[in-house]
Amino acid sequence: MYMKRGEREAACRVFEHMPNKTVVSWNSLLAGSVRDGDFELARRIFDEMPESDLVSWNTMIGALVQEGMFEEAIELFREMQNNGMKPDRVTMVGIASACGCLGASDLAKWVYTYIGKNGIHMDLQLGTALVDMFSRCGDSYSAMIVFNAMEKKDVSAWTAAIGAMAMEGNAEGAIELFHEMLGQKVKPDDVVFVALLTACSHGGSVEKGRKIFSSMKETHGVCPQIVHYGCMVDILGRAGFLEEALDLIRSMPMEPNDVIWGSLLAACRTHKNVGLAQYAADKITELAPDKTGIHVLLSNIYAFAGKWDDVAKVRVQLKEKGVQKVPGLSSIEVNGMIHEFISGDESHPEKANIDLMLKEINFRLNKAGYVPDITNVLLDVDLREKEHLLSKHSEKLAMAFGLITTGQGMPIRVVKNLRMCSDCHSFAKLVSKLYKREITVRDNNRYHFFKQGFCSCGDYW
Numbered sequence: 329m330y331m332k333r334g335e336r337e338a339a340c341r342v343f344e345h346m347p348n349k350t351v352v353s354w355n356s357l358l359a360g361s362v363r364d365g366d367f368e369l370a371r372r373i374f375d376e377m378p379e380s381d382l383v384s385w386n387t388m389i390g391a392l393v394q395e396g397m398f399e400e401a402i403e404l405f406r407e408m409q410n411n412g413m414k415p416d417r418v419t420m421v422g423i424a425s426a427c428g429c430l431g432a433s434d435l436a437k438w439v440y441t442y443i444g445k446n447g448i449h450m451d452l453q454l455g456t457a458l459v460d461m462f463s464r465c466g467d468s469y470s471a472m473i474v475f476n477a478m479e480k481k482d483v484s485a486w487t488a489a490i491g492a493m494a495m496e497g498n499a500e501g502a503i504e505l506f507h508e509m510l511g512q513k514v515k516p517d518d519v520v521f522v523a524l525l526t527a528c529s530h531g532g533s534v535e536k537g538r539k540i541f542s543s544m545k546e547t548h549g550v551c552p553q554i555v556h557y558g559c560m561v562d563i564l565g566r567a568g569f570l571e572e573a574l575d576l577i578r579s580m581p582m583e584p585n586d587v588i589w590g591s592l593l594a595a596c597r598t599h600k601n602v603g604l605a606q607y608a609a610d611k612i613t614e615l616a617p618d619k620t621g622i623h624v625l626l627s628n629i630y631a632f633a634g635k636w637d638d639v640a641k642v643r644v645q646l647k648e649k650g651v652q653k654v655p656g657l658s659s660i661e662v663n664g665m666i667h668e669f670i671s672g673d674e675s676h677p678e679k680a681n682i683d684l685m686l687k688e689i690n691f692r693l694n695k696a697g698y699v700p701d702i703t704n705v706l707l708d709v710d711l712r713e714k715e716h717l718l719s720k721h722s723e724k725l726a727m728a729f730g731l732i733t734t735g736q737g738m739p740i741r742v743v744k745n746l747r748m749c750s751d752c753h754s755f756a757k758l759v760s761k762l763y764k765r766e767i768t769v770r771d772n773n774r775y776h777f778f779k780q781g782f783c784s785c786g787d788y789w
Contacts, residue, residue, distance in 0.1 A: 355383050362391040385413055389422045398426040399666060402435070414446075417454045424457040428464030431743035431770050432661045436465045440474070452478070456485045463492035466741070466768050466775040468501075483509075483517050490523040495775050497785055499531035503540075516548050518556070525559035529566060530774045532788045537563040554580075558588050565595025566788075570604055586616040593622060597629045605629045624654075657745040658722035662733045669725040672717070678729060685728040686719060693758050701751035723752050723769060727759060730767075739766040747771050748789070757781050 354377045361370035374380070374388045385408045392401035405423050408415065415423075420443055427436040440458060443450065450458075455478040462471035471492040478485060486509040493502035502524055509516070521544055528537035541560050544550045557580050564573035573592055577584050589611040596605035605626060612622045623642050630638040656671035669676065676682060690698075700719075723744050730740035748756075748771040760767045761781030769776045777784035 349378075351377070351379055351381050351384065354378075355381070355387065358384060358387050362387060362394075367391055367395045380413075382413060382416060382419075386416070386418045386422065389419060393422045393425050393429075396429075398429045401426040402430075402432075415448070417448055417451060420448055421454055421457045424454070424461040428461035430659070430661075430666065431465050431741065432666065433465040433467055433741050433768075434661055434664060436461050436467070437470070438664075440470070450478075452480050452482060452485065456482075456488050459485065459488040459492065463488060463495050464770075466495065466770055466777070468492040468496055468498070481512070481514070483514055483520060486514060487517075487520045487523050490520060490527065494523050494527035494530060495770075496777065497527065497530035497532075497774060497788075499527045499533040499536055502527035503536065516550060518550055518553055521550060521552075522555055522559060525556060525563065529559060529563045530785070530789070532567060532786075534563055534567045534569070554582055554585060554588065557582075557584070558591055561588055561591045562595070565592055566598065568595075568599050570595060570599060570601055574604070584611075586612045586619055586622075589615070590622065590625075593625055593629075597625060597632070600629070600632055602629060602633050602635070654746065656722040658726040659743045660726040660730050661741060662730065667726070667729060669722045669729070671722045671725075672720040673722065673725055676725075676729070678732070681732050682725055682728045685732050686724065689728060689731075689759060690719065692762050693755065696758055696762060698754065698758055701749075701754065721749065721752050723748060724755060727756065727767065731759075731763060731765070737764060739768065741768040742770070744769060744771045747773055748776060753783065753787070753789075757783055 354373070358370055358373045358377075361367075361373055370388065370391050374384065377384060385404070389401050389404055389408075392398070392404060401422060405415070405419065408419070420439065423439055424436075427439055439461070442448075443454070443458075448454070455474060458474045459471045459478075462468070462474065472489065475481070475485065475489045475492075486505065490502045490505050490509075493499075493505060506516070506520070506524055509520075521540065524540050525537055528534070528540065537560065541552065541556065544552050544556065557576065560576055561573045564570075564576065570592070573595065577588055577592065580588075589608045593605055593608040593612065596602070596608060609622050609626045612619060623645055627639050627642040630636075630642065657668060659666050659668045661667075667676070673679075723742050726742045727740060730742070734740065748769055752769075753776065756767050756769060756776070756778045758781060759765065760778035764780075767778040769778070771789075774785065774789055776789070
């Protein structure tokens with residue numbers, strides 16, 4: 329039963345006066361706090377436990393993962409090892425999830441090796457977690473090695489494998505796996521169709537997406553839910569079929585939510601349709617008046633169109649609501665450590681070397697014909713200031729850091745919290761060619777694999 333915070337704290341006071349506290353009773357209190365979502369109290373209980381067992385550590389690691397504190401979960405796992413506690417499959421499911429969400433490829437490989445060396449049983453749940461981990465790290469090759477080695481595969485395992493194809497925009501590979509799944513007599517569910525439609529969206533496979541969507545109910549008896557309509561709006565919108573996307577929204581058997589309209593709004597940004605963007609933004613405001621992120625997106629659309637008066641109006645509204653734009657944040661894993669960069673970052677200990685590296689990169693890129701795309705700077709400032717702001721985007725800082733801290737020819741992997749802009753995309757393509765590096769960037773939408781001046785997305789994202 330769910331307990332309010334005051335009730336939980338009262339229960340803790342009662343627990344304090346219990347004469348014979350055992351690790352089992354401590355674990356029960358810890359699990360209750362986690363179940364009720366009070367992670368602050370759970371951490372305090374865990375730290376106060378006079379002794380802990382494997383259940384204690386697993387509960388706390390799981391809680392940190394659930395709360396999105398992935399680095400803290402990995403740090404607690406290391407502490408667990410230092411305390412001589414041997415992890416089990418439950419531990420490794422949590423750690424695999426943390427590695428995947430961080431996009432920490434090197435750490436993911438270590439986790440996989442650790443499981444094998446320590447004889448941890450690879451059951452269905454752990455195998456699926458590892459496939460998902462490698463998928464999120466942009467390593468579909470390793471994901472498929474794990475998947476193919478699994479003795480049993482349920483629909484969740486197949487979905488994870490199809491998701492690995494989706495992350496890199498490989499619609500053909502995703503559909504091929506789907507047909508293989510059907511051949512194994514595994515019945516598809518609604519989740520696997522989300523992965524399939526996502527693959528079509530990332531791969532720009534509009535016609536395949538249409539066919540999969542129509543086959544859901546007709547062939548497989550799965551009734552499309554609102555999330556599937558959202559995927560179709562995304563597929564059509566990305567490809568520029570904005571009117572068809574709008575018609576689909578209007579024909580939905582359920583009321584479209586703010587996420588549906590948000591997909592259309594994002595497509596309007598890509599295709600610079602200001603009128604439809606305003607319409608979609610108004611719909612979102614009606615449905616979710618507290619969802620301030622749409623104002624930021626609308627402001628960006630106005631800025632792209634050079635409508636600075638409209639930009640100013642939206643920003644006044646944001647200021648009145650006390651909303652600040654989320655800054656671009658990129659992270660890179662070097663020697664097992666995660667380094668984070670914010671756009672315009674001046675705080676990193678290697679700032680001087682990063683600046684020198686960026687100067688060298690820009691010199692070489694300019695000689696190769698690179699021209700900064702200043703349309704990505706959504707501020708009404710002069711040309712020189714726009715070029716300066718553009719040069720300090722977080723993924724550029726992370727790439728420069730990767731070049732100075734990794735060996736020649738070593739791959740560079742960056743994770744970004746926002747969509748990669750077109751200028752940084754062009755920048756990464758040229759860096760991969762001039763410095764002979766494979767560069768991977770996972771933004772909030774998909775993976776980009778840069779090699780020899782080309783990107784796996786085919787400049788479609």
